[in-house]
Amino acid sequence: MKYFLVGFMGCGKTTWSRKLAAKLGYEFIDLDHALEAQVGMSIAEYFSSFGEDAFRQMESDLLKNTAYPENVIVSTGGGLPCFFDNMDWMNANGQTLYIQLSPKTLADRLEHSKTVRPVLQGKKGDELVEFITGKLAEREGFYLQSQHIVDGISMSVEKLEEAIGV
Numbered sequence: 001m002k003y004f005l006v007g008f009m010g011c012g013k014t015t016w017s018r019k020l021a022a023k024l025g026y027e028f029i030d031l032d033h034a035l036e037a038q039v040g041m042s043i044a045e046y047f048s049s050f051g052e053d054a055f056r057q058m059e060s061d062l063l064k065n066t067a068y069p070e071n072v073i074v075s076t077g078g079g080l081p082c083f084f085d086n087m088d089w090m091n092a093n094g095q096t097l098y099i100q101l102s103p104k105t106l107a108d109r110l111e112h113s114k115t116v117r118p119v120l121q122g123k124k125g126d127e128l129v130e131f132i133t134g135k136l137a138e139r140e141g142f143y144l145q146s147q148h149i150v151d152g153i154s155m156s157v158e159k160l161e162e163a164i165g166v
């Protein structure tokens with residue numbers, strides 16, 4: 001089975017996809033990392049060289065054209081479910097799981113994370129919370145189309161296993 005983990009930047013998709021895959025003996029694929037390997041630069045560099053539209057096309061193509069192993073946990077980019085028909089494609093080709101967190105919790109995590117996320121443009125503090133609140137309001141309608149939803153607070157592999165029913 002293919003499981004796609006979706007949710008806002010910083011909700012823990014990469015961290016928990018890796019752990020869940022290890023527990024289940026599944027492969028792990030991070031589409032952000034796969035895109036970086038394919039283009040030979042970081043996402044931040046890709047954004048500044050070619051712009052967001054080119055990035056969205058590239059990530060959608062990668063989602064649909066990757067040769068997935070039979071059993072795999074796929075960590076998706078935070079914006080991926082919200083462009084083109086990507087969410088429908090994931091629901092048709094596997095199972096989707098949304099890691100849900102509040103804007104405040106996401107902001108706390110993102111402020112302390114070392115990964116450069118171009119969409120955030122270096123925002124901090126109240127400005128960051130406000131930005132995430134607006135962006136999440138735009139995006140959550142897509143995330144909520146997931147077949148499974150899990151509260152990202154006090155996360156564990158067991159909680160994820162229970163959510164997907166394995």
Ligand SMILES: Nc1ncnc2c1ncn2[C@@H]1O[C@H](COP(=O)(O)OP(=O)(O)OP(=O)(O)O)[C@@H](O)[C@H]1O
Pocket residue numbers: 007008009010011012013014015016032075076077078109112113114117152153154155
């Ligand atoms: N349950 C948790 N409690 C506290 N911090 C966590 C938890 N899960 C992940 N984190 C931390 O939150 C940050 C973001 O996690 P991660 O990179 O896995 O998010 P992501 O959803 O893959 O983000 P992106 O969409 O930007 O790739 C990391 O610094 C990670 O260590």
Ligand SMILES: O=C(O)C1=C[C@@H](O)[C@@H](O)[C@H](O)C1
Pocket residue numbers: 008009032043076077078079080117118119
């Ligand atoms: O939320 C977003 O739009 C993004 C999230 C990251 O995972 C990366 O895919 C990229 O930085 C864009």
Ligand SMILES: [Mg+2]
Pocket residue numbers: 013014015030032075076
């Ligand atoms: Mg990630």
